[in-house]
Amino acid sequence: MAIARSRRIRRYARWDTVIARMSADEPQIQSAFAKRTRLRWIDVEELSLLPSGTLGRVFADHLTVNGLNPNLIDIPVEDDGSYFLAHLYETHDIWHVVSGCGTDEAGEFAVGGFYAAQTEAPFFAFLLGLVFFNTAFSKPEQFRERMEGLARGFLAGRRAQPFFGTDWAALWDVPIETVRRDLGVDANPAYAGDGIRKAA
């Protein structure tokens, strides 16, 4: 995240433009920025007791299977730009689960494409620039998988309703199929890579 705070990147990140565009006609996003709603502490053990197929249970299983801790980093929020990144960062694993993108290479690029589609933030274009240089010079054998994930994730993100600002904690006991349907995501999404179907 340090790179996002550097002065040069912040100048080009144009958070005000990004936020204005994302918020237009989207009360949920307007409200998120107004209140700077944060994800509350996540009790994974409690979520894992929820009925099978609920968002909370699928999320808890996903965290357990992948050895992830959702409460690891507390990101300070000072302004709209840092709120934007903090919100995306702390909900990253939820986006994985709801969008159906796995944690393999293709899945991470799919989530990246999802971000690009739903935010159109130049910061993600900058990250893609770094990523494609890395692909060209260090990981050419990953080019197809990365592109495949990015392309599928981007188009899925375009089709879906905005994820940003969703009060996920209010949806833990809702069946994930309902959450996906309401957000315009396929019932059994399989954009690229392994997906999260095994955990779900």
Place this chain on the structure above:
Amino acid sequence: MAIARSRRIRRYARWDTVIARMSADEPQIQSAFAKRTRLRWIDVEELSLLPSGTLGRVFADHLTVNGLNPNLIDIPVEDDGSYFLAHLYETHDIWHVVSGCGTDEAGEFAVGGFYAAQTEAPFFAFLLGLVFFNTAFSKPEQFRERMEGLARGFLAGRRAQPFFGTDWAALWDVPIETVRRDLGVDANPAYAGDGIRKAA
């Protein structure tokens, strides 16, 4: 094209790996590299006399509508890498027409995605790195259109048969619908942007 010839880029371009992967189980591509087949001089006036709907006629109309000269640059071929780029370069406008990608921003990115899918060449990952930095720092308002084109073009390129090494000059009088069908392209492709439907 100068950038593709620089020593540093050539070292990372790994043409031998790219060509080996593209050629595997693809006699058409093997033959193209063996013979280094070039596109012959294109007589646009002659093509424009072909029946409506043939590849040659659609191509000629496309060139005329867009003010393009298909014989502008003769690229010297010294080795497999320069043949690869020369072949792509001189058939670029044909790829546009057959894939159905327009010459607007989204269409150019769609052709780029098509190249990436069909060649998996690190050189295109390098170009994408440049392009996304350009997007982040100079053209943030183009991010969506560029990603949309890239994503749709990439997935279309994955679905299609290999374009590389096709003897296009032998197909001028074939209906473009047949050419597209044989190559696994939609009959009326509309990946992104304007497409070439107007010219077709």
